[in-house]
Amino acid sequence: MKTFVAALLTSVMLIAACTPTSTGPTPTGSGSAAPVDPRQTILTIGVSQEPSSFDPHVNVAAVSAYRYYPNVYESLIQYGTDGSLQPGLADSWTLSSDSKTYRFKLKSGVKFSDGAPFNAAAVKFGVDRLNQINKGAIALFSPIASVQPIDDLTVDIVLKQPYAPILAVLAGWQGAIFVSPQTVKDHEGTDNAQAWMKDHTAGTGPFMLDSWRPNDRIVFVRNPNYRQPAAADSIQRIIEPLIAEPATLRQQLAAGDIDIAEELTPSIVEPLRTASGVQVNVNVTHGSSFGQAVFFNLKKAPFDNVNLRRAIAYAIDYKRLVAVWNGIAVPAQGPFPETFKPWFSAKDAVQYQQDLTKAAAELQRGGLSMPLNPRLKVTVLWQAGQTAQRDMLSLIKEDVAKIGVDFEIVSTEIPQWREAIWKHTFEMAFFQSPLRYQDPDSFMSLSVRSSEYRDQGFNPGITDPSIDALIDAGRATADPAQRLTIYSQLQNKITDQVLFLFLVNKQHAWAQRTNVTGVVWNPNYGPHFKGNEIKKGPAR
Amino acid sequence: MHIGYVIRRLALALPVLAGVITIAFFATIAAPGDPLAGLLPENPTPEQYAQAEREFGLDQTPLQQWVRYLERTATGDLGRSLRTRREVVDDLRVAGVATLELALVAFVITSVFGVALGVLSAVRSGRVLDKVIGVISLGGVAAPIFWTAIIVQLIFYASLHWLPAGGRIDDLILLFSPFPTRTGSYLIDSALALNVQAFISVLAHLVLPASVLAYRAMALVIRVTRSAMLDTLFAPYIQTARAFGARERRVVLLHALRNALPPILTVLGLAFGELLTGSLLVESVFGWPGLGLYTFQSIVALDYPGIIGVSLAITTIYVVVNLLVDLAYPLADPRLRATAR
Numbered sequence: 001m002k003t004f005v006a007a008l009l010t011s012v013m014l015i016a017a018c019t020p021t022s023t024g025p026t027p028t029g030s031g032s033a034a035p036v037d038p039r040q041t042i043l044t045i046g047v048s049q050e051p052s053s054f055d056p057h058v059n060v061a062a063v064s065a066y067r068y069y070p071n072v073y074e075s076l077i078q079y080g081t082d083g084s085l086q087p088g089l090a091d092s093w094t095l096s097s098d099s100k101t102y103r104f105k106l107k108s109g110v111k112f113s114d115g116a117p118f119n120a121a122a123v124k125f126g127v128d129r130l131n132q133i134n135k136g137a138i139a140l141f142s143p144i145a146s147v148q149p150i151d152d153l154t155v156d157i158v159l160k161q162p163y164a165p166i167l168a169v170l171a172g173w174q175g176a177i178f179v180s181p182q183t184v185k186d187h188e189g190t191d192n193a194q195a196w197m198k199d200h201t202a203g204t205g206p207f208m209l210d211s212w213r214p215n216d217r218i219v220f221v222r223n224p225n226y227r228q229p230a231a232a233d234s235i236q237r238i239i240e241p242l243i244a245e246p247a248t249l250r251q252q253l254a255a256g257d258i259d260i261a262e263e264l265t266p267s268i269v270e271p272l273r274t275a276s277g278v279q280v281n282v283n284v285t286h287g288s289s290f291g292q293a294v295f296f297n298l299k300k301a302p303f304d305n306v307n308l309r310r311a312i313a314y315a316i317d318y319k320r321l322v323a324v325w326n327g328i329a330v331p332a333q334g335p336f337p338e339t340f341k342p343w344f345s346a347k348d349a350v351q352y353q354q355d356l357t358k359a360a361a362e363l364q365r366g367g368l369s370m371p372l373n374p375r376l377k378v379t380v381l382w383q384a385g386q387t388a389q390r391d392m393l394s395l396i397k398e399d400v401a402k403i404g405v406d407f408e409i410v411s412t413e414i415p416q417w418r419e420a421i422w423k424h425t426f427e428m429a430f431f432q433s434p435l436r437y438q439d440p441d442s443f444m445s446l447s448v449r450s451s452e453y454r455d456q457g458f459n460p461g462i463t464d465p466s467i468d469a470l471i472d473a474g475r476a477t478a479d480p481a482q483r484l485t486i487y488s489q490l491q492n493k494i495t496d497q498v499l500f501l502f503l504v505n506k507q508h509a510w511a512q513r514t515n516v517t518g519v520v521w522n523p524n525y526g527p528h529f530k531g532n533e534i535k536k537g538p539a540r
Numbered sequence: 541m542h543i544g545y546v547i548r549r550l551a552l553a554l555p556v557l558a559g560v561i562t563i564a565f566f567a568t569i570a571a572p573g574d575p576l577a578g579l580l581p582e583n584p585t586p587e588q589y590a591q592a593e594r595e596f597g598l599d600q601t602p603l604q605q606w607v608r609y610l611e612r613t614a615t616g617d618l619g620r621s622l623r624t625r626r627e628v629v630d631d632l633r634v635a636g637v638a639t640l641e642l643a644l645v646a647f648v649i650t651s652v653f654g655v656a657l658g659v660l661s662a663v664r665s666g667r668v669l670d671k672v673i674g675v676i677s678l679g680g681v682a683a684p685i686f687w688t689a690i691i692v693q694l695i696f697y698a699s700l701h702w703l704p705a706g707g708r709i710d711d712l713i714l715l716f717s718p719f720p721t722r723t724g725s726y727l728i729d730s731a732l733a734l735n736v737q738a739f740i741s742v743l744a745h746l747v748l749p750a751s752v753l754a755y756r757a758m759a760l761v762i763r764v765t766r767s768a769m770l771d772t773l774f775a776p777y778i779q780t781a782r783a784f785g786a787r788e789r790r791v792v793l794l795h796a797l798r799n800a801l802p803p804i805l806t807v808l809g810l811a812f813g814e815l816l817t818g819s820l821l822v823e824s825v826f827g828w829p830g831l832g833l834y835t836f837q838s839i840v841a842l843d844y845p846g847i848i849g850v851s852l853a854i855t856t857i858y859v860v861v862n863l864l865v866d867l868a869y870p871l872a873d874p875r876l877r878a879t880a881r
Contacts, residue, residue, distance in 0.1 A: 038712065052579065052625050060581045134588055137581060198625060214624060214634060215829035215837075216708065219715075239711050244833070245825045247690050251698045252705050384840075415573030415842040422574060434582055446583060458583040 040536045041236040043516070045529060046243045046252060046261040050218065054209055055197035056177045057130045060137065067262075071220060071238065071531050073203035075175035076104055076123070077167065079438065079524035083341070085171055089118060089178065089204060099162035099478055106153040112180035113201065113208040113223040120149030125181040127157075133192055137174040140437065164478045168439035173525060175437075178204060206230070206532035207238060217241040220531070228532070235531045253278055253511055256539055260519065262510035262527055266326040266388055272511050280511045282328050283521045284339045290508065291332055291433040292389065294380070294501035297426055298461030299453075302376060307366025309498035313352040314359035315403045316396055321504055324391040328509040332502035334495050335433075335443050339523065342480075343440045348488040350495040359403050372404030381412045381420060381429040389430045392503060422456045432506070438524050440487040444471045448494065462499055515539060546863065553859040557852060558610065564851040565609060568844040569602050575622050575842040596622055609848065618852070619845035623837060628849035631834065636853055637724035638708065639823075639830035642753065643815040645727075645746050649754035650761055650811050655797075655804060657758075658765020662773060663792060665766075673762060680759025685818070689752045689825040696748060703748050706827035710741045749826040753819055757811035764807040768800035775799070801872035809865035813858050 047067070053059050056073050070078070070088075078088040090104040110118040124147040130138060143163040148156040159166060169175055180202035187196035201209040206228070207220040220238040222230050230236065241258070243249045250268040252258045254275040264272070264280075273280045296303035303309060318331045330338075334349030360370035382389040390409060397407040412420065412429075420426040436442040446452060449471050452459035467490065474486040494500065510527050512519055515537040520528040568575075576592045584592070593599040597608065612619060618628035661673040697705040704710070708726050719733035727746070730738035772778065773796050781791050820832030831850060838846030870876045 038716065042711070042715075044711070052623065060579070134591055135580075138588065139581065139583060139585060213829065214626070214631065215833055216827070217711070219711075237715065241707060241711075241827060242829075243706065243827050245827070248693065248706055248825055248827065251693060255698060255701070255705070257705065413573065413840045413842075415575055415577045415840075418577035419572065419574040422577075452583055454586075456580075456584050456586070456589050 036233045037538065040233065040538065042239060043235045043237070043529075043531060043534055043536060044239045044241065044257065044259045046249050046258040047218075047240045048242070048244060048246075048249070048263060050212075050214070050240075050242055053194070053198040054201050054212075055133075055194055056136070056179065056203075057126075057133045058135045058194055058198070060135070067240075067529065069173040069176040069525070070205050071207040071529065072201045072205045072209065073176035073178060074205050075171055075173075075177075076106075077171045077175075079171050079522060081520060081522050081524075083438075083524060085167060088171070093167075095478070100159045102157045102159075102166065103150070104155050104157065106155065107227075108153055110204050110227055111225040112183070112204055113225055114180045114183045115225050116180045116182035116202075118178065118204050119152045120155035121152075122178055122181055123147055123155045123157075124149055125184075126178040129179070129184065129192065130177055133194065137436075140169045140174055162476050162478065164475055164483065165437060165439035165441040168437040168442070171524075172437040176203075206530070210237070215242055226532070230532065233535075235534050235536065238529075238531050250275075253513070256513060258513075259516050259536065260510065260512045260527075260529060262508070264328075264509040264511060266324065266328060266509075269326050269328055269509050277514050278511055279514050280509065281521065281527070283508050283510075283523065283527070284330075284337060284505070285508055285523050285526060290506040291335070291337065291502065292329070292392070292504050292506055293332065293335075293431060293433065294503065295421065295426065295429045295431055295460040296499070296501065297424060297428070298499065299424065300427075300461075303427070304461075305366050305368075306497050307362045308368065308376075309501075311359040311362040311366070311368075311370075311403055312400055312405065313498045313501060314355045314362060315405075316352070316399045316501075316503075317354040318352070318503065320395050321392045324388050324395070325504065325506065329388075329504040329506045332505045334491050334502055335500070336440065336491065337505040340440075342484060343487050345488045345491055348492040350492065352495075352498075354399070356402060363403065370403055375404045375406055377406050377408065378427050379408045379410055381410050381417055381426055383417055383430055383432070384411045384413045386430070386432065388506075393430070396503075421458065421460070424461065428501075440483075440490075441471070441475055444474065444487075444490060448490070448499070460500070464493075467493055513539075546867070549863050549866070550859075553856075556859065557855060560851050560855045561610060561613060561848055562606065564848040565606050565844060566602070568842060568847050569605075571842060573842045575844060578623060578841050578843075579625075596620070609845075613848075613852070618849040621838070621843050621846045621849075623841040623843040623846055628845045631846065632831070632849050632853050634724060635829060635831045635834040638828060639816060639819060639832065641725045641727055642746065642750055642819060642823075642828055642830060643812065645750040646754040646757070646815045647808075647812050649750055650757045650815065651808055653754070654758040654761025654808075654811075655765050658762040658804075659769055659792065659797060661762060661766045662769030665770060673766075677759035677762040680755045680757075680762075683755075685752060685756055686821040686825065688755060689749075689822055692748055692752055693825065704745050705748075706745075706825070708742065708745050708828065709738065710745075713738050713741050749819075749822050749828055752826075753815055753822045756818070757814050761804070761807055761811055765800065765804050768803045769796055772796040772799045798872070802869055802876075805865055805868050805872055809861050812861050816857055817854055 051059050075088045076090040077085050077093065080086045089107055089110060091107050093102055093104045095102055106118070106120060112118055127141060127144060127147045130136065130141060143159050143166060145158045145160045148158060150156055179197065183202035184193040184197065187193045189195055199209065199212050206223055206226045208223045210219040210221040212218045218240040222236055243252065246265045246268045249261050250272055253261050253272065256277060269280060272278050296309055298304055322329050322331055333346060333351055336344040338344050363370045380393055382393055390411065393407065393409045397409065400407065417429065420429060433443060436446065447458050448462050448467060449459065450463040450468050453461055453463050470486050470490050474483055477483060508526050516534060518534040520530070520533065522528045576589070576598065579592055580588060597605055609619065620626065621628050621631055624631055657673050661670045664670045693705055696703045717735060717737060719730050719735045719738055722729050722732055726742040727739070730742055778791060778796055781795050816831070819830055820836050822828065823830045823832040831853065834846065835850045838850060
């Protein structure tokens with residue numbers, strides 16, 4: 001009897017020890033392990049915006065979506081911090097000899113949070129549902145002709161024609177489109193489960209949505225079906241309170257009620273640097289995202305005149321603009337930041353420095369006088385909330401006044417700003433390059449290719465067949481050397497003709513409490529808040 | 541009090557509501573900007589754009605949209621928000637309850653402190669206490685509410701650590717000792733669940749935003765109460781009461797205050813309206829998920845179902861509050877009982 005009881009006790013203890021504690025934090029701890037303070041298992045990230053939907057086939061806003069990637073939804077491949085492509089949901093991939101078919105070998109044993117298996121059929125389902133719903137980042141996936149499951153864990157992605165940037169698309173946050181077919185089927189309704197997937201998740205990532213109180217907070221919990229069990233002292237919940245007011249965000253971070261905050265506005269960066277227990281990080285992203293630049297309306301007078309555009313580019317004191325950002329921006333030198341290797345080319349991108357003699361020469365070449373007579377009155381739009389844009393414009397206004405250009409600076413909310421761009425009614429407008437995918441084609445296909453000069457397009461009027469030919473060649477060839485030459489030529493054409501006014505490259509400012517470890521800066525995405533890799537020590 | 545009077549008043553509100561819908565609708569349509577911008581990527585395909593237009597009925601003419609909106613509103617359907625993609629009715633229910641909770645607590649602070657300080661100020665007219673109260677109420681009218689909010693946050697949260705900076709409840713309490721949602725008001729729900737810990741946490745989260753919100757309205761109540769009291773304190777019937785040997789406390793609170801009540805009730809009614817709608821900045825600083833924040837976000841996004849919905853909700857509240865004030869006059873002043881029919 002004694003041995004039986006002993007055996008029973010031992011087996012119970014063994015089972016207890018082997019069971020992953022994936023259902024939530026245990027305030028008192030289990031077994032002989034030291035009790036874990038529940039506060040140390042909760043990661044609080046202050047956010048200033050919330051998504052309109054958690055459905056990865058619907059959501060379009062980078063700012064709200066990439067933060068949830070890859071905690072909830074994952075992609076087939078992903079970037080390492082060095083920029084190399086690493087396995088994600090796929091272990092390996094090969095390209096066919098005609099450069100049109102990518103074959104992915106999927107990781108085995110991966111499950112969605114509802115318990116359904118992740119397999120080749122689920123990959124096909126993800127791409128197909130994106131196409132059916134026709135919302136979100138559909139344009140990025142348009143080069144895909146079809147997805148063909150070969151066996152349970154092998155899938156072919158077939159392209160309409162060779163398209164080099166596809167791996168960058170698949171590795172970007174917009175490539176995290178794999179949802180459980182089972183959950184979608186269970187909640188299909190009349191809208192392909194869009195209503196359900198808006199505030200529920202069914203991904204393969206380590207976390208899943210627990211609750212969402214609109215305008216208040218979003219709570220994620222551990223995905224019980226995640227492929228690696230969670231340690232008891234690891235992060236069990238991620239809470240994201242919506243904090244619209246930067247001053248409040250700063251106070252809560254300084255007091256330790258918030259562990260992490262990102263997209264810091266320049267005004268709170270400095271006070272946070274001196275707050276105890278807070279570490280402010282300023283990092284650079286690789287791609288063309290976060291570039292602060294200005295659109296000219298190229299199809300209308302006066303900005304159809306290349307000499308006037310060059311004169312403006314020569315009139316600006318770029319170094320002064322950087323000061324507006326409290327140390328979180330560097331001067332821009334073309335469409336790509338210097339860190340976007342190997343694509344950025346200082347040799348090919350024309351570098352503009354303030355030089356009023358050159359500005360005068362350009363005006364003369366364009367048949368204009370210096371200063372302009374009569375003076376030119378221009379309305380410049382900036383994006384409300386981005387107060388640094390307004391501050392930079394106030395400085396530029398002083399600069400361009402010297403060549404006879406008078407700015408009227410106008411604040412616009414997203415609906416007004418987008419309409420002005422989409423309908424080409426603006427004269428000059430500030431924009432921030434969106435985070436799409438880490439390939440030079442991202443910027444070119446969005447804002448430079450002539451097909452995008454259309455209603456609801458993002459091209460300010462560039463319709464140059466020679467530029468189009470280069471963009472198409474850059475997409476079609478997979479040869480790195482050839483692509484490098486192509487994008488160097490494009491950088492040269494764009495900057496030589498001042499098709500955009502590139503001002504500064506904003507860096508990514510974010511802050512964390514010093515007791516939080518394991519947040520990885522990945523220049524391809526931004527700070528990677530992977531809840532399963534983050535640890536939180538006792539409050540300091 | 542006649543039920544007929546109440547029904548007449550409520551019926552009169554219907555054209556007001558229809559007018560609000562119409563004005564809000566056409567003002568939004570006339571405003572520059574594309575309301576679909578927030579829902580679509582930077583460069584939506586023509587098919588994507590057309591699909592979004594169809595989904596939200598923006599492919600119809602403004603007149604058709606307006607008629608459809610009126611019809612739907614009559615059935616209690618306020619449409620789907622362009623911004624949150626949720627039913628506006630659901631959005632308003634959540635935000636409305638949060639705002640009502642905040643506004644009611646603020647209203648209690650406003651009326652209790654406002655009237656008390658007003659009475660005190662009148663009784664001590666011209667003396668030091670009156671001057672001090674005068675400065676306090678001047679501050680309430682003069683200081684921007686946004687500034688006051690950040691200052692009290694700095695003092696009571698960042699420096700003293702007495703009160704939380706924002707939100708409605710401590711997250712840990714919600715995670716580890718949750719309570720069922722019955723009304724949506726955390727204060728009421730936690731009380732109904734007899735969850736003392738949660739109730740205290742909710743109350744602690746309410747103190748700063750409610751006080752800041754109440755401060756401005758309170759200033760107005762103090763001033764009106766003071767002047768109304770000064771009018772009545774020197775009235776002959778007060779002298780008479782004193783001559784009869786009534787105690788000063790009885791004279792002030794029963795005779796003088798009772799007679800000064802009608803203007804105070806009016807200003808309290810107005811104050812409640814202001815507490816409901818003036819909460820945008822307070823909600824923004826304290827992260828309170830209420831109507832103020834919702835209104836602001838809807839306007840910025842040109843989310844016309846959201847804008848109209850929130851306008852309707854606020855108008856309805858105003859109408860009801862005004863009605864309640866009207867109904868309260870006869871209680872305060874018996875002479876008005878004959879007219880409120």
